[in-house]
Amino acid sequence: MSTLHTVNKSPFATQALLSCLNHAKAGDAVLMIEDGVYGGLSGTGMSEIVTEFGKAVTLYILAPDAAARGIGTNRLIDGVEGVDYTGFVELVAKHDRTQSWL
Amino acid sequence: MAKTKKFLYVNRKAPYGTIYALESLEVVLIGAAFEQDVALAFVDDGVFQLAKGQNTDGIGVKNFSPTFRALGDYDVQKLFVERESLEERGLSEADLIEVVYEDEDDDWAEKSAIHVVGRAEIADIMADADVVLSF
Amino acid sequence: MKIGVLISEGPYTHQAADSAYKFVSAALAAGHEVPRVFFYHDGVNVATRLSLPPQDERHIQQNWTALAKEHEVDLVVCVAAAQRRGLLDEGEANRNGKDANNIAEGFRISGLGQLIEMGIQTDRLVTFGD
Numbered sequence: 001m002s003t004l005h006t007v008n009k010s011p012f013a014t015q016a017l018l019s020c021l022n023h024a025k026a027g028d029a030v031l032m033i034e035d036g037v038y039g040g041l042s043g044t045g046m047s048e049i050v051t052e053f054g055k056a057v058t059l060y061i062l063a064p065d066a067a068a069r070g071i072g073t074n075r076l077i078d079g080v081e082g083v084d085y086t087g088f089v090e091l092v093a094k095h096d097r098t099q100s101w102l
Numbered sequence: 103m104a105k106t107k108k109f110l111y112v113n114r115k116a117p118y119g120t121i122y123a124l125e126s127l128e129v130v131l132i133g134a135a136f137e138q139d140v141a142l143a144f145v146d147d148g149v150f151q152l153a154k155g156q157n158t159d160g161i162g163v164k165n166f167s168p169t170f171r172a173l174g175d176y177d178v179q180k181l182f183v184e185r186e187s188l189e190e191r192g193l194s195e196a197d198l199i200e201v202v203y204e205d206e207d208d209d210w211a212e213k214s215a216i217h218v219v220g221r222a223e224i225a226d227i228m229a230d231a232d233v234v235l236s237f
Numbered sequence: 238m239k240i241g242v243l244i245s246e247g248p249y250t251h252q253a254a255d256s257a258y259k260f261v262s263a264a265l266a267a268g269h270e271v272p273r274v275f276f277y278h279d280g281v282n283v284a285t286r287l288s289l290p291p292q293d294e295r296h297i298q299q300n301w302t303a304l305a306k307e308h309e310v311d312l313v314v315c316v317a318a319a320q321r322r323g324l325l326d327e328g329e330a331n332r333n334g335k336d337a338n339n340i341a342e343g344f345r346i347s348g349l350g351q352l353i354e355m356g357i358q359t360d361r362l363v364t365f366g367d
Contacts, residue, residue, distance in 0.1 A: 003229060008256075008367075019114070019146050023225040034252045064259070085263035092361050093238050093269070099112070099234040100364040102245075107357055122245075125278055128317060132349040138357065233356040235243070236364055 002027045004095035005057075008034035008102065011046045020101040021053040029091055031083070033062040037071060040080040047077055054079050062088060108139040110231035113148035117166070118158065123151045124166050126237035131169075134176035141180035141231070142173075143224055149187045152198045152216070167199055174203035179215050186221045239270045241359035243352065245366030247279035248297040249290070253365040254283050258300055260363065265308050272359065273311040274301075275352045276344075278366065281319040284312070286341035302343035312344045313351045 005024055011017040017032070017039045024030060030053075032039045039050055040061040050059065054077065063082035066073075073082055083091065092098050111130055117123040134140060144152060151167070158165040173181070181201055188194060201215040219227075228234065242261055246253035261271050276283055288298050305312045314324060323339075326346045330338040340346060356362050 001229065003234075006363075008252075008365075015146060016114075022221060023145075023228055025225060025229050034256060065256075085259045086267060088260055089240075089264045089267050089269065092240060092264075092363055097231060097234055098361055098363045099228060100236045100366065102114070102236050102364070102366045109353075109356060121278060125318060129277075129349050129352060133353045136350070136353045136357065138353070233362050235352075235356070235362070236366070237245075 001096045002029070004028070004091045004098045005030045006098065006100045007032050007036040007039060008100070010035045010038040011050075012038065012044075016101040017046070018049070021050070021057070024053070024057045026056040029058045029060060029095060031060040031062060031088065031091055033065055033088075037061050037066045037069060040066070040076050041071065042075060042077045051077055051079070060087070060091065106138050107232040108141070108230065109133060109233045109235065110228060111140070111142045112228070112234060112236045113142060113144050113151055114146040115237065116147040116150040117156070118161065118163055122237045123148070126235075127166060127169055129235065129237075130173065130178065131176060134173070134178055140178050141182060141227060142178070143227060144181065144183045145187050145224060146184075147191075149183055149191060149193060149198075152181075152183065152201075153193070154197055154199050170199060170201050174201055174215050177203065179203045179205075179213075181216045182224060182227055183216060183218045184221055184224045185218050188218065238361065239272055239359040240264050241355035241362045242271060242274045243355075243362065243364040243366070244274060244276050244280040244283065245278040245364065247282040248288070250279075251367050253367065254280065254297050254301075255295070257363075257365040258297070258304070260365070261310070262304065265304075271308065271310050273313060273351070273355045274305075275355055276312070276314045277318050277349075277352065279322065280366070281314045281322055281324050284314045284319070284324055284341055284344040285339045287339050298341050302341055305343040314340070314344050314346045315352070316346050316348055319346055
């Protein structure tokens, strides 16, 4: 049993990502969408924390949202995987429940 | 009849600044009639929803905190409040409103529906839900 | 798999209704069922047929109406949230003595019970909001 968590807020604006990572279980997936994609950036004040949590959960970023915001894949934290909407749907199907951190 | 599902309502927002807390409570009240397993989790700023002494006279908005007390009458018995979220905000259980229900398995004794639990337990409760509704 | 979707933010101000549209389109294309999309909070504003975005912008309401028609998706607007925000169907308008209604084709107004029912009857529930 595992959960897909979605986060749609910049970690520089709200605690949604941090709270999500603090509650996620090993084996869960965290998908950053909308303004949440800024949480996947490397070289930021949040990168180290996100990287650390990324050892227990799988981190994803919604690629169309990243592209819209000018975030190239070369700017992402190592291990953060880009998915398209089809991949988003696959993650929803793969995990037992989806929890949105609004 | 399909098996009962575990519904978890996750409240992470403070009251009044936005309508989410009030409209979340409206979902819970309707949902209580569906004979599913219902639990509420109050995390982050959501814990402010349960603060005692709310007085909205000066802002022209209805004070809905007394409505939480009705949850007990709807047989909603599980309001989980995250201890770490309370502590980060300088609050303790004594600062929260009372929500009680009558336990039919215990000669209708009045019991508190508010359970202050640690972050790890909140995570367990989230991981155990079938349907998570976030507000 | 049956996937239910909850949209809790309004159109244009927030990306939620756009994200949900892309998600539902992808889910249907992958062969999943999306029996219902429930609109709550400011999400109810997606359902107004009086929206007039500039021609070179996407028309969020019309996109949903077309998607619902093609794939038989039940677009349900919460009645309590809708009444607060001035979204009325013909019946609601008549009952409340209002001189107009504004619900677009393909959307219907109903109670919050439809959201709970969606949670019970689907395998997954995905929320898009703020």
